[in-house]
C-alpha cells in the first residue's frame with residue numbers, strides 16, 4: 001500500500017500499513033460515535049441500536065455496513081484528501097460513434113456542467129444513449145487530469161459498462177470495483193463501481209456520474225446518497241442519470257406527479273410549436289388524450305425525451321437527496 005492507495009479513500013486504520021499511518025497529512029475520525037441508546041457509524045451514517053451492536057468485549061460495531069468489513073468502536077477511519085496524479089495520454093476519447101443532434105445538445109450541457117462545477121440530472125428514456133451522451137464530459141475531465149467516477153446501484157450494470165468505457169477511453173487507467181470483484185483496489189483516473197463502494201471514498205472525484213439513480217438499493221437509501229455526495233470533491237460535479245418511467249419510484253407519489261406534469265408541460269410546448277407551424281393542430285385540439293399519447297410515443301420512438309435540470313434543487317424536492 002502506498003500514499004496514492006489511500007488518496008480520496010475512507011478506510012479503517014486496521015486496513016492501513018504502519019508506514020501509511022505515519023503520514024502527517026492523514027485525517028482521522030472515530031469510526032463509531034457512542035450515544036445514549038444508539039451508536040452512529042461515520043462510514044455509512046447509520047444509527048444502530050446499542051443493544052444489538054454491542055460486542056462481547058464491550059465495543060460496538062455497525063451492523064448496517066457490515067458487508068464492507070466490520071467497523072467497530074475501537075477503530076478510526078483514515079482519510080487522505082484527494083490529489084490527482086495521472087498521466088494523460090491523447091487521444092483521451094477513443095469512441096468513434098456519432099451523436100444525434102439532440103444527443104449532442106445534451107452532451108454539450110454535460111460538458112458545460114462539468115466545466116462549471118454544477119450538479120445535474122440527465123433524464124432520458126432507456127436506449128436514448130445516456131452513456132454516450134456523457135462521453136464528451138468525461139473526456140473533458142480526463143483531459144484536464146481530473147479524477148472521474150462512474151457508479152451504479154447494480155453490479156450487472158457496472159460489469160456491462162466497464163468494457164464500454166475501456167473501449168471509449170482506451171488510453172485511460174481505470175478499475176472496476178464491486179463486492180464480487182477479486183481485483184484489489186488501485187488508484188486509477190477512472191473508477192467504475194457500485195454505489196456501495198462509494199462508502200469507501202471521500203473527496204475523491206472531480207466528476208461523479210451515477211447511472212440508474214432510480215434503481216434499488218440507491219433509490220431512497222440515505223446512506224448511499226450521502227456516500228455519493230461525500231465522495232465528490234468540494235468543487236466537483238455530480239451527474240445523476242435516470243430513465244422515465246421510473247418503476248422503483250412507483251411509490252413516490254410526488255415524483256410520479258412531477259413526472260406527469262413534466263410530460264404535460266412538454267406536450268403543451270409541443271402543441272404550441274405545432275400551433276405555430278399549423279401542423280397537427282386539429283388532432284391536438286380534437287383529442288387531447290390521444291394526442292398526448294401519440295406525442296409521448298413519438299418522443300419515445302425517436303429517443304428524444306430527455307432533459308437536463310440546471311440544478312439538483314428541483315430533484316431534491318422530490319427525493320430528499
Ligand SMILES: [Zn+2]
Pocket residue numbers: 041042043044045046062063064065066071
Ligand atoms: Zn456503518
